[in-house]
Structure formats: structure tokens, C-alpha cells
Amino acid sequence: LTDSRAFSSAFRLLSSFLLPVAHFLHHRYEEMVQALFRVQSQCPYVTRIYSIGRSVEGRHLYVLEFSDYPGIHEPLEPEFKYVGNMHGNEVLGRELLLQLSEFLCEEYRRSNERITRLIHDTRIHIMPSMNPDGYEVAAKQGPDSNGYLTGRNNANGVDLNRNFPDLNTFMYYSGEISGPNHHIPLPDNWKSQVEPETLAVIQWISSYNFVLSANLHGGAVVANYPYDKSQDQRFRSHRRTVNTPTPDDKLFQKLAKTYSYAHSWMHRGWNCGDYFADGITNGASWYSLSKGMQDFNYLYTNCFEITLELSCNKFPPEEDLERQWMANREALVAFIEEVHQGIKGMVSDENNNGIAGAVISVQGISHDITSGDMGDYFRLLLPGTYTVTASAEGYQPQTVTTTVGPAAPSLVSQVERNAHCQWLQALCFGRHRAPHSSQRGTE
């Protein structure tokens, strides 16, 4: 008996080295950090770990980055992010993002063509936990005895998804939903009004030019897209909720459907006693929410973010983790690939120097984005023909008409090939020179 027990523990030790992916366990903070560094050591040339700051109790908010040049923004290569466990007791996203990290690393090492292309063409940032303090509170209770709200908030008792500056109110101030909705300035005193975790995230998303992201939650199964906050909560008497679309509504619906239809059952709609057609919903039409992270991304940065509700049970038992990973794996990868659907290009002066902060507007969609530090811009768009104008102070605006190709097929080798053809490669400026096409030159 003793021998066989020793053998079995030796075997388990051995297999833990041989089969690093076969772990479907909940990870406490130390274990999560170890898991991230293990991935980093297994894929050192395409990963980097960095911390965006610390939680109230001093835990690091770690991000694992995948890129062929970790730590460097390559012009015309879009930045993508996943954020998990913002509510400390909603733990599936945290485990899925650890699984995803191991999966990307393993498949890259195996030269999987799809994953290799994805990592070469995309800079992927993965933050498994935005609320590591809340997680520890929830984890102490364990999966079975977990109260519905235990561990949701950060260590100061604040709900981080109600803690971002309220830019919607600024936008709705004019009484019109079509008010300014891009790069709305922060209120002067914003830093004193947010928690350390929120502050770290705002500084993070201000310093990278993210294009697309998702924020992983639990307690329902649905892909939720902006706006989360309805326009006027004062007059809602009988109806608590009202559909509150962004100017990019069709695009957001498509992004949400990309996830729900690649997920094993989200798209079916009936989950956790609720029904959502196609497994998606406008945030405010479900329930209105102020100061959330997803609206903030859209109103303050170039990033388009959706919120993924991934499980009825906020703290699923370990036995359920493998099934959940299999249900979400394709969706998690397919959603990253969506960052390549649209137009991108360089905004540069006559000496070919990139112009940062140039405004890119698309006729008919009242939401502008801006070029990044190197002058490159990314504008997610559905297939179609668009009139696009770039403008920057001291330069003549430039307008071009461009066509975004039809939805990419599911084979990734083709997705990538088509993606490059879909991008608009150049919007070049000449200082004080007349634009090549002048239909909107007076703007």
C-alpha cells in the first residue's frame, strides 16, 4: 500500500510537469501569479508580464501580454485586452483567462497556424483579475457556501464596475443621445473619486491604444454591449430599462454575436432563467448601470468593450471548469480575431512622420477615434463602403472612400489574409496642401 501510494504521488508529480494544461482548479492569488509566470517561462519570446498597479491590500494587478515583440507597440498592429474578475466573486473569467494564456502558449509552441498568426498580428493583453482582494474574500468561502455578493467589491467595499467617472451624464447633458461621445474629458477631481484598482485601469487604458476588449463577469450568460447607462433615469417611472444604443450599435451587436455564437450555448438565449435573443443584449435595456467600465472605454478611449456574463453560478465548482473552458475556448479566440475587422492606416506628414491624435471620422457614424503615438489608427467597421476623413490641427483634412470586405470566413489563415486586404493602408497628409479628394475639405 505504501509503495503504491508513493508511486501514485510520484506519478502525480511527474504528470504535473508533463501535462501542465490538465489542471482545472481555482487559483488563489499566489497560484494565479505562479500560473502566469509559468506561461511566461514556457513562452519567453512571445510573452511579457507587467503590473498596472496594486489593489487596496497591495496585490499586483498583473497583465500577461502576448506579442511577437512583447513590450513594444508595432505600428498598424492592434492592441487587444481581456479583463477578468472585476467582481471578486465572479471567478470563471479569471480561470478562463488563465486557461486561455496556457492555451495560446501551448499552441504557439506547437506552431498552430491560427494562433501563431494571431500572436504575430495582434498584441494581446490578458488581466485575469482586476479585483484580487475581493477574490480572496470569496475564495475563503469556497464555491459551495459562497454568498451571492460576498467578495464582489474591492477591499474598501466599492463595486469597481460602478466606480468609473460618469461620462454618460456629460454626453446626455444636452438632452440628446447624439451629443459628443468620444474622448470626453475627465472631471478635474476624478483621481480622488476612484479606487486604486480603477485608477490603475484608467491609467492603463490611457497609455495603450486599445482597439477592442471584453470584461468577463458571471451570474448570467449573455454578451452585453454599450451603453450600460440609459439616457434619463429621472423620468423612468414604469419602465426601468430602455434600449440605449451607441452610434456603433450594429457593430457592437456583431461583436457580441461573434462571442455568443462561438460559445457552446450562449447564443441559444435561454440561460439562468432569463432569455436574451441571440445571447446578446444592450446593457441599458437589461438594466441601467452608472459608472461602468464598458461605457467608459467607449466614451474616453478608442477602445470598443463588451461585457461577457459567462456562468449562472458566479463561483462554479472545480468539476465544472473543464466543461466551461471547452464552451468558451473558441469564443475567446474568435473574439480576439475581431480586432482585425475594419480599417487601419498611418496618418503622417509630408516627411512621413506619424501624426498622433489625428481624428478619424466615418461619415454616418457619429463616433470618432484618434491616431496613436506613432500616427497609426484603427477603426473597427462592419463590411461596407465608407467615407473616412482624417483631420489634425495645422493640416488639411484628408477624405477617402474605402470598402471593408465581407465578413471573414472561419478559416483563420484566410481571415488573416483577408484582414490585411480590408485595412485601409494609408491616409497621408500634406501640410497646407489641398486634399486629393475634396468633398469634405471644409470640415
Ligand SMILES: [Zn+2]
Ligand atoms: Zn459582475
